[in-house]
Amino acid sequence: MQMTIGIGTQLGQTGVGDIRTVPEVTPPTGVTEILSDGWRAIYPDIAGEIADPIAVERQGFDGSGAQVMHMETITISARVRAPYPNHATLTDGDVALSDYVFAADTVAGATNTSTRAYPKPIAMWLNHDREHATGPTHRLRLAVAHAFARQGRSVAAVQFIASDGVTSVAQTVSAMTKISFDASGLHVPHFATDMDLSLLTQGAVLTIDAVIYPWVGEAFTISLHADPYPSPNLTTLRLLNDRSGAYGTAFAYVDPTAGDDGAGVVSANPATAAALPFASIAAASTEIRAFNSTTYGRVNDAGGGVIRLVEGVHSFSPFKSQGSSVDVPLIVEAADPATRETTVLTDGGSSKFNAIPTLLKIRNLTLRKTGASVVFLDSAASSASSLFVAENCIWDANNTNYYGAWVYRVGRFFQRNCSIGAGGDPQQGNFFSTEATMVTAIGCERCAGSITYQAAGCSDLPEFTWRDATTARPEMTGIFLGWNKFSNGTTTNPIISVSAPIGPRGLAFVGNVVESWGTSSNAAIRLNADSDANPAENIVVQHNTVVGERVNLLYLDGAVNVAKSAHVKFNLFERLNMKSDVFASQSGNTGNWPVRYKVGWSFNAMLNGSNNATDYGPASWLGEIGSTGEVTGLQPDFVADQSHQGTNTGNGDYAPNAGTAVPVIPLGAAAYSFDLMGNSIGTAAYIGAIATPA
Structure with missing residues (x-):
């Protein structure tokens, strides 16, 4: 008799989609029952020679996402002892297994009374929420871990799904790729796809979902089995589908020395806006909102706008209401990314409470601390509904003392490819019980923050502590820490x-x-x-x-x-x-x-x-x-x-x-x-x- 073996079986290695036949494993003669805990078995004839191995049939998936049945072999690893104070005595018939047997498994020649459920995949997005897709495809990335990883893949496949509420498109990926980060010098293996957006409504905010197919176990759908949106834990994402570019991008430049808030110009043409800069971020935000309303029909919405700071030092006055966004964040960035180290946004030495928009992205800037105990970035967030993104930024303490509320209540705090400046680490995260700061750090040097929910590809991290939930922060669930370097002296x-x-x-x-x-x-x-x-x-x-x-x-x-x-x-x-x-x-x-x-x-x-x-x-x-x-x-x-x-x-x-x-x-x-x-x-x-x- 022969039985079919699917990919990933421990009885042999096969390629993706390869199915082969091998001789059936002889059923065990000794094990009669798998106990409810799933890791012990009853072996009445324990005094004799232990039969080995145990053949277990269990469900799983292949590289196409199709469900298959796998045959796995589990060995008997040891007789189980009695508890203290009789720990020198072995039990009469209990044996430990090398791996778990799950409730849905079938064990050759034995009764399976295990109540253990299959382990779920654990994952984190490498994309931030509310990204702005500006072409016919958009790269989506998901890092995944699972107990039954094998063949160089944590799971058999991942299906990415994008939906505009009427139409959905799906793409299944079975091969892992990697991404590297300049700030940390590290790499993160993950599943990725260039999602085709051509069939989805232009200008719609898409829901991005994924179905994870483990080698062994049950499919895990993020929208069904992870957190409700929004959350700092694993949840679905939102993505603006601007594949045709019709959504429109407004540009404004800020020069605190040569700019004029009364004469500054917002334009869809960056060169036109650069010729007539504003003096302040707040004024530029106000005019972007007006431009979006007049030109694109988006009333009271600065989202999708880009404020470019000319080289030099910039402090800002509160611009929360002026920069309010609906679909995607307002972006503040260096006018020239090559001048990141000399295009500086500072706290100006005074606190700025409730000062930034609830959706804000800052990129290619140096963020420098100048005051001793001041609040720099704060949107007064009280939940995960707010989002702050820092990308390709340098965080510089400017040789000042640490203050935990320098970055205070910003909601979900996504950092990617950020590094530390010559003035040291300002330790921008904090763990006050009153704040809502929930950090995801990807490819960063050191600056993950104290309230880190997820971290991947980060270097020189001093520590990670699982924090308790508060009224402003949900409990940490399904935490993912992968391919980081932690070092502390x-x-x-x-x-x-x-x-x-x-x-x-x-x-x-x-x-x-x-x-x-x-x-x-x-x-x-x-x-x-x-x-x-x-x-x-x-x-x-x-x-x-x-x-x-x-x-x-x-x-x-x-x-x-x-x-x-x-x-x-x-x-x-x-x-x-x-x-x-x-x-x-x-x-x-x-x-x-x-x-x-x-x-x-x-x-x-x-x-x-x-x-x-x-x-x-x-x-x-x-x-x-x-x-x-x-x-x-x-x-x-x-x-x-x-x-x-x-x-x-x-x-x-x-x-x-x-x-x-x-x-x-x-x-x-x-x-x-x-x-x-x-x-x-x-x-x-x-x-x-x-x-x-x-």
Whole structure:
């Protein structure tokens, strides 16, 4: 007898769309039942030889987005012990599985009573909301993570959808691409398409949606399964379809020295507007609104207008009402992008409360702090309905002291390809309980902000903390942190700190370097650990390098027992700690046993074991067993280890040298096609964040 195997099966590797047949795996003779938690099975004849493997049929998708059934093999990894204080005793018939069995799976020769749902994809847009499409196509980009990534793709396919409310167009993509950023020097692998807008209504504000098709599991539609619009978490986007250019763009120039607010001119021709500049941004905004009303029929709407600042230093008076927008933001930019470093927008030394429009985009400017404790950018946002975009900007503290409300209440705060100036980091994000600042940072140098919901491709990030919701900020859900470099030499906090309930929307931490050095002594990563009593599921940790300090992962060291689990693959960890019932002397603390039994784990390396042991067992913080391909006591031979374990100076190079002992990723198993340095993750690629030698 033979059975059909779809792409992505662990029984063999196939190309996109390739279906082949292989001999059927012999059903197990020992396992009779998969237990409700999905990671344990009943094996009555445990005293005999353990049968291996278990054949599991589960649903998923192929590269076209078509649903297929996959045959996967799951091994029995260990007998399960009894809880504290009987932890030296093995149970009579319970065994741990190498991976989860889900409720919808069929297991050959055994009853499946698992109640575990398939893990959901975790994603973030690399586009900002309210973009202005000015041609027949528009590039859409979506970064995705999933527990069952394989073959260099996090999921089998992504379908992008654009709708004007009457007509919808859809394009399905199965190959991953990458984008690089000058500010950070890093790359982000993702799915992308040039969406055809030709069949959609000119001038309409489109809804941009996506359906994510995982290799294993159920389809995830953003409009149905993510946040309602608008949100700093994953949600649909809005896109202005100006494919013919008929929407119209009004230009105004501002020269605070030679400009004249009484004689300035707005024009659809940039050269005409440049000849007669305004003296202030507020006056230019006022006249753009008037021009839009007269020329394009858009009353009281500065949206789509472009204010260009001539080279020099600009301070501004409040222009919130003058710059109010409906469909897309008003744009303020350098007249010449080449003069970004010398075209400066400052706070002028005084606070500007409720001063900027609720939809505003600033690009190709230096944003410089001059006052000690002043508010610079503030729209008085009280929810995610407001949007502030900074693109290709330089943030410069001008050697002044940090003030958390310099960028205050701006709503959703999207940064792309921004960097830090010679005067230092103004730390423009803040975490006041009263403000609405919700940061997404993409390709930036350091300047992600303190209220970061998503970050991809950013360098020199000092830390990330999962923040609580407030009346102005929704809870963080489905957080995506991918292909970043975190480095901190002074913090007394963990560099990555998460302590919150993590539900089905999950948390993706993929492709990152985390470096602890200097006087920093806390954990490099503390993820629902250290007396944390929050449940956690659908945590995806793939292709990371964490050096200098420990990873404290999914503890149950208090008096509360909750379920905690994670999918962890292809990581280099300095040390890994996972505390549970034996540490806590609490017999009920078994909810994180899937972590300790490494269910859904493979091919990780712990350079120095755990903080209390380098081997495995009930009392070891390293866990009960090692997973498939797991290595401890490894000397990685990095190009430049400047963490606590190296020179302790920071900013190291964690590419492995040629000939390193770092394990390689099994052929076809990589979660992504590229790493954060843009290297191809191909044959003989290394585990960790950097796949190939320097």
